[in-house]
Amino acid sequence: MGDRPVVFVTGSRSGLGRALAEHFLRQGYAVEGCSRSPAGWTADGYVHHEADVTDEVAVSRVVLDIARRHDRLDVAINNAGGASMNHALLTPVATLDRLLATHVRGTFLVSRECAKVMQRRKTGRIVNLSSVAVPLRLEGEAAYGTAKAAVEHLTRVLAREFAPFGITCNAVAPAPTDTALLRGVPPKKIETILGRLALHRMGLPEDVVHVVNFLTQPASACITGQIIYLGGP
Amino acid sequence: MPVVPRAELVALLVAATNDVLDTIGGEAHAPLDETSRLFGEGGLLDSMGLVTLVIDVEQRLHKRYALALHLADERAMSRRSSPFRRIDTLADYILTLISEHHG
Numbered sequence: 001m002g003d004r005p006v007v008f009v010t011g012s013r014s015g016l017g018r019a020l021a022e023h024f025l026r027q028g029y030a031v032e033g034c035s036r037s038p039a040g041w042t043a044d045g046y047v048h049h050e051a052d053v054t055d056e057v058a059v060s061r062v063v064l065d066i067a068r069r070h071d072r073l074d075v076a077i078n079n080a081g082g083a084s085m086n087h088a089l090l091t092p093v094a095t096l097d098r099l100l101a102t103h104v105r106g107t108f109l110v111s112r113e114c115a116k117v118m119q120r121r122k123t124g125r126i127v128n129l130s131s132v133a134v135p136l137r138l139e140g141e142a143a144y145g146t147a148k149a150a151v152e153h154l155t156r157v158l159a160r161e162f163a164p165f166g167i168t169c170n171a172v173a174p175a176p177t178d179t180a181l182l183r184g185v186p187p188k189k190i191e192t193i194l195g196r197l198a199l200h201r202m203g204l205p206e207d208v209v210h211v212v213n214f215l216t217q218p219a220s221a222c223i224t225g226q227i228i229y230l231g232g233p
Numbered sequence: 234m235p236v237v238p239r240a241e242l243v244a245l246l247v248a249a250t251n252d253v254l255d256t257i258g259g260e261a262h263a264p265l266d267e268t269s270r271l272f273g274e275g276g277l278l279d280s281m282g283l284v285t286l287v288i289d290v291e292q293r294l295h296k297r298y299a300l301a302l303h304l305a306d307e308r309a310m311s312r313r314s315s316p317f318r319r320i321d322t323l324a325d326y327i328l329t330l331i332s333e334h335h336g
Contacts, residue, residue: 060301067292116288164281 004045006070007216008032008063010053010110011080013039015179016129019205020077020212021046027213032066035080053080053106063113072121075216076114078107078128078151083181085189088142096143103147107154111169115162124167125216128155129208132175132233136196140189148173152227159225168224172211175231177203198232237298237331242324243267245293250277250320253286267321276318283317294327302330 007024011017012033018041021031031046033039039048049065051058066073081103084095111126118124130152132138133145151171158169175197176182176190194200211228214220247265254261254277261269261277270276272283287304294300309316309326316326 056303057301060303064292064295064301068296116291119285119288120292 002030002070002072004028004030004070005074006030006032006066006072007075007077008034008066008073008110008114009077009079010034010106012048013037013041015181016174016177016205016208017077017079019209020079023209023213024075029075030070032062034062053078053110054101056109059106059109059113063110063117067117073114073117073124075125075127076110076118077212078110078126080106081129081147083141083144085140085144085185087140091143096146099143099147100150104150104154107151111154111158115158115165115167118167119162119165122166123221124162124165125220126158126162126167126169127212127215128152128169128171130155130171130173130227132173132193132197132229132231134173135229135233136193138193155227156225163224166221168215168221170215170224171227172208172215173227173229173233174208175199175203175233177205177208179205194231196233201231203230237300237328239324239328242327243320245297246290246320246324249286249289249293253278253282253289256285257282265320267319267324269320271319271323272317273315287317290323290327300331300334302327302334304330306330 007029009017009021009031012021013035021033024031025043025045033046034049034051036052038050049062051062053059082099084099107128114126115124128151131148133141134149134152138145155169155171162169176193182190207230215223250265259277259282272278278286291302291304294302316322
């Protein structure tokens, strides 16, 4: 078994996922990432897998490959996801299906397969990504908010089911954060969302990194089933 | 298709079950063989023990035969007669999965 702790970050090609991957590299972790397309960046200690988190066979192969090479997995971060802002009356059902698949099916599959590896050492940290869209019940985000609400429920149930194996499961719910995900959202809409938060400012990737880092510390072993909202919804 | 002799598979399941019993503090009253009951009435494992065994067996199958199988698939969980009840029924079920997925 390697001495270096190992983290698996989904959706690590860009945005928050890349920021999280780079953070854990700086912390001395072996970092395994994935996205549907090539990473487009490299770093010592980083291995990229081209895999779709909604594909059960692909997820199994990636996690088994990580286990085979490292014989351990310490942290899994379910960051892969997409967004869609549209009135429900204008939302194609295909959009709902796609968001549910990536957020819910993807988080379920990655968590399940990673927990199988983590349980061998009776320790592990799973961190999921939710959104302030859930508590704010944002209009225009029916599909996205519903998918994230399901991720929160999944987080709480997995926390109970994985507890006997020493694995914690929590979620971070960022405020609107300055990443590519928001590039297509009209500034007026973002201002409206920020106006409903206690902190009227855009989130930064480092805000999320800070909380994920906290939740993955060994000293956070008794924190599980929690959803940490940023910005004060 | 990876060739997995049935006797070898039964030996793998016996070893995995013994390891799981060691881990969870369970005890078999006689040496395990393919007739040993795993789960259900008179079984050696409780539900958490069964979860641990399923994970352990999946990982052994991958390590030894490069097989990526999900033993707890929908069919297994909905069968009236669970393939997890005895070592021999689990071995037969795994051989069926291998032939379907890798045949």
